[in-house]
Amino acid sequence: MLVVHHLENSRSQRVLWLLEELGVPYQIQRYARDARTMLAPPGLRAIHPLGKAPIVTDGARTLAESGAILEYLVETYGAGRLIPPPATDERLRYRYWMHYAEGSAMPPLLLKLVFGRISRPPMPALLRPLARSIDRGVSARFIDPQIKLHLDFMEGELARSEWFAGPEFTAADIQMSFPLEAAQKRGGLDATRPRLMRWLAAIHARPAYRRAIDQGGPYSLLG
Numbered sequence: 001m002l003v004v005h006h007l008e009n010s011r012s013q014r015v016l017w018l019l020e021e022l023g024v025p026y027q028i029q030r031y032a033r034d035a036r037t038m039l040a041p042p043g044l045r046a047i048h049p050l051g052k053a054p055i056v057t058d059g060a061r062t063l064a065e066s067g068a069i070l071e072y073l074v075e076t077y078g079a080g081r082l083i084p085p086p087a088t089d090e091r092l093r094y095r096y097w098m099h100y101a102e103g104s105a106m107p108p109l110l111l112k113l114v115f116g117r118i119s120r121p122p123m124p125a126l127l128r129p130l131a132r133s134i135d136r137g138v139s140a141r142f143i144d145p146q147i148k149l150h151l152d153f154m155e156g157e158l159a160r161s162e163w164f165a166g167p168e169f170t171a172a173d174i175q176m177s178f179p180l181e182a183a184q185k186r187g188g189l190d191a192t193r194p195r196l197m198r199w200l201a202a203i204h205a206r207p208a209y210r211r212a213i214d215q216g217g218p219y220s221l222l223g
Contacts (some may be wrong), residue, residue, distance in 0.1 A: 002026040005055040007040050009220045010034055011066045011178050016216045018070055018174050020208035024077045026214060050107030067098050067175060074171050082171045090166035097164045097172040105154075105179035108146040109187050115139060116186070147187045151196065154167050154180070158195035162202075169206075177203055185220075 002019070005026050006012045019026050024136075038157045041128045045051035048064045053197065056073075063069045074083050084090035115135045154176075156178050157164065180200060183189040191197055203209055213219055 002031055003057045005029045005031065005053060005057070005217055007031045007044070007045060007053030008217060010040075010053045013176055013212060013216050013219055014066055015054045015056060015069055015176050017177070017209050018082070018171060018211035020075055020175070020211045020215070021082060021206075022073065022077050024073070029216070063104075066178070067102060068138070070171050070175055071098065078171075082174075084165055084168070084170060094165035094172045096171055098175050101175045101179050105150050105176075105186070106182070108143050108150065109179060109182045111143050112139065112186055113182075114145065115143065144188070147183065151183060151187070151189055151193055155193040155195050158199055163199075168183075173199075173203060 002024065004012060004015050004019070004026055006016065008031070016026075016028070031044055040051055040053055042051065044053065046053065047209065048055045048062060049058065050064065052064070052067055054064070054066055056069050058072075058076075063072055074081070084094050115138055118135055143220065163166050163169050163173050164176055180196060183196075184200060189196060
């Protein structure tokens with residue numbers, strides 16, 4: 001049986017959602033983040049050398065990286081579901097968004113998270129004003145403009161179709177959920193981009209999405 005090595009509040013939530021959409025049986029092996037560092041625990045390294053979620057084991061196969069896992073699951077268990085037909089414009093868009101989510105959308109959001117934390121403990125109290133100044137400078141000059149650029153791009157792309165790859169919901173929408181939920185949490189995504197907000201409301205209303213949350217446990221990106 002498929003085993004999802006699930007780290008709380010992580011990209012592995014997308015894997016649970018896809019499996020719920022496909023109706024594929026699976027088991028969950030749960031891992032908690034380190035309370036101080038918020039990093040994955042060392043136990044994940046016993047499954048994959050990098051020790052990062054998501055990781056899926058399927059018999060003798062061990063798979064890592066969100067996009068690669070989602071593509072494998074759709075190709076292996078999807079029976080043509082949640083992926084556009086081959087040799088179509090929608091299939092090209094599907095492939096683009098499957099890679100864009102982590103390759104382009106997430107890096108500035110991750111920088112936003114990292115720089116937002118540099119002034120917190122264990123940073124010595126005397127250095128925190130300097131750290132906050134660095135955070136404000138880097139955010140204003142680089143991080144925030146990059147996030148805005150990407151959010152504007154995605155908002156414009158959803159003017160073309162209801163879902164990212166075309167008129168039908170696909171695994172590309174599942175892949176895009178993490179950066180857009182992160183953008184709503186800490187990247188300034190709000191009602192000024194109504195198409196993205198409607199898209200978020202639509203994915204959150206899907207029964208399989210709700211089942212995945214029930215299975216995976218509390219998900220702080222929704223807060």
